[in-house]
Amino acid sequence: MDRPPYLHRSRFPTRTKLLALWTFIFLALFLFLFPRSSSDPTRRLLQAGPVWENRIRLSARSHSHSRRVLVTGAAGFVGLHVSLALKRRGDGVLGIDNFNSYYESSLKRSRAALLDRAEVFVVEGDVNDGTLLKKLFELVKFTHVMHLAAQAGVRYAMQNPSSYVQSNIAGLVSVLEVCKSANPQPAIVWASSSSVYGLNSQVPFSEKDRTDQPASLYAATKKAGEEIAHTYNHIYGLSITGLRFFTVYGPWGRPDMAYFFFTQDILKGKTIKVFEGADQKSVARDFTYIEDIVKGCLGALDTAERSTGSGGKKRKAQLRVFNLGNTSPVAVNELVNILEKLLDKKARRMVFPMPRNGDVPFTHANITLAQKELGYKPTTNLETGLKEFVNWYRLYYSKSGMNIVL
Ligand SMILES: NC(=O)c1ccc[n+]([C@@H]2O[C@H](COP(=O)([O-])OP(=O)(O)OC[C@H]3O[C@@H](n4cnc5c(N)ncnc54)[C@H](O)[C@@H]3O)[C@@H](O)[C@H]2O)c1
Numbered sequence: 001m002d003r004p005p006y007l008h009r010s011r012f013p014t015r016t017k018l019l020a021l022w023t024f025i026f027l028a029l030f031l032f033l034f035p036r037s038s039s040d041p042t043r044r045l046l047q048a049g050p051v052w053e054n055r056i057r058l059s060a061r062s063h064s065h066s067r068r069v070l071v072t073g074a075a076g077f078v079g080l081h082v083s084l085a086l087k088r089r090g091d092g093v094l095g096i097d098n099f100n101s102y103y104e105s106s107l108k109r110s111r112a113a114l115l116d117r118a119e120v121f122v123v124e125g126d127v128n129d130g131t132l133l134k135k136l137f138e139l140v141k142f143t144h145v146m147h148l149a150a151q152a153g154v155r156y157a158m159q160n161p162s163s164y165v166q167s168n169i170a171g172l173v174s175v176l177e178v179c180k181s182a183n184p185q186p187a188i189v190w191a192s193s194s195s196v197y198g199l200n201s202q203v204p205f206s207e208k209d210r211t212d213q214p215a216s217l218y219a220a221t222k223k224a225g226e227e228i229a230h231t232y233n234h235i236y237g238l239s240i241t242g243l244r245f246f247t248v249y250g251p252w253g254r255p256d257m258a259y260f261f262f263t264q265d266i267l268k269g270k271t272i273k274v275f276e277g278a279d280q281k282s283v284a285r286d287f288t289y290i291e292d293i294v295k296g297c298l299g300a301l302d303t304a305e306r307s308t309g310s311g312g313k314k315r316k317a318q319l320r321v322f323n324l325g326n327t328s329p330v331a332v333n334e335l336v337n338i339l340e341k342l343l344d345k346k347a348r349r350m351v352f353p354m355p356r357n358g359d360v361p362f363t364h365a366n367i368t369l370a371q372k373e374l375g376y377k378p379t380t381n382l383e384t385g386l387k388e389f390v391n392w393y394r395l396y397y398s399k400s401g402m403n404i405v406l
Pocket residue numbers: 072073074075076077078079096097098099100108125126127128147148149150151152153166167171191192193194244245246247248249254
């Protein structure tokens with residue numbers, strides 16, 4: 001008997017449908033077994049299976065002090081080093097980062113790969129994603145949050161101001177919101193910046209100095225962060241420590257920072273712009289080596305008291321701000337001299353007056369308070385630290401250098 005015509009017609013589409021069904025099953029299985037993290041909520045739902053949850057629990061499992069630390073911005077420069085140091089001493093560490101493309105995201109991926117080898121998992125997601133943060137807190141009872149995620153850089157604010165508001169203000173509030181509701185509440189240490197001193201002319205910069213004259217939107221968002229921290233401490237009993245970092249540099253650093261792109265440009269024979277301030281004074285920075293900053297961050301975590309607002313029982317909680325600098329500002333011209341020596345190549349310098357686009361002429365930290373309360377004591381001078389950076393830079397950007405370990 002002949003088949004009715006519609007059945008003839010449906011033979012091919014049925015096979016196609018079957019093929020599509022098997023492809024779907026295969027893809028679903030693949031995603032279940034090998035979850036790829038992503039900040040896209042739909043894809044994140046797909047990845048949020050038991051394997052993903054297990055990776056999170058394993059990464060955050062503590063081996064010594066029973067500290068479990070959520071590090072935001074973990075694929076960033078400071079985040080990488082802090083996460084490695086915490087893991088090395090036995091703390092449980094989980095990272096989160098949105099891997100944005102402000103600078104080469106391949107560098108962030110390489111940092112995350114390095115963390116992965118050290119058994120630190122970096123969840124790909126945005127700190128503004130409250131549902132994701134809540135999920136992470138359901139999976140792990142974090143004792144501490146090291147909040148480093150931010151839109152960094154001073155000049156980029158003129159191109160993309162909303163990214164600063166989004167990451168540095170909304171993102172901070174989102175993190176504090178989840179911390180406030182967590183039980184137990186974690187203690188929070190977060191990165192403010194020396195830029196809050198803005199046009200302050202009192203040197204060296206002390207935590208007691210005024211910070212109400214920011215020279216850039218970046219600085220204004222960090223200053224706003226300090227005020228927001230006060231509010232969450234006051235109302236919800238969160239223990240919060242702000243760290244004002246002074247120009248951090250070192251291996252795995254940020255390509256948008258002068259020491260990094262000067263190195264790139266000197267090696268390529270490109271002209272570099274060196275800014276000078278008013279009265280032909282060279283611009284100077286209190287360059288601080290990454291390992292010194294890491295010690296300061298760990299000191300802040302170790303001396304952080306517990307938050308007091310869990311379950312609504314509020315006592316006064318700790319609220320602190322510290323300068324983390326090196327206390328020896330170096331003129332940018334001197335930075336270039338050191339790089340020339342280390343790279344064995346003359347720089348082609350062009351001197352320009354410093355434009356009014358957010359930078360300040362000098363920074364200089366008074367670190368007495370951090371010394372007293374955190375045991376912070378920087379030990380690396382600029383020449384020694386830059387040597388480490390240049391060694392890393394050569395290795396990383398050589399073809400074989402992509403798999404190097406610190
Ligand atoms: N490096 C310095 O000299 C310096 C100086 C002062 C303050 N700081 C502060 O220290 C912290 C770390 O700085 P860094 O030099 O490592 O910068 P970085 O840009 O290398 O690291 C920040 C990381 O946060 C991530 N991030 C940004 N917005 C995010 C969001 N909304 N959600 C999730 N992840 C997000 C980025 O992808 C990046 O990997 C920042 O808060 C920065 O403002 C740094």
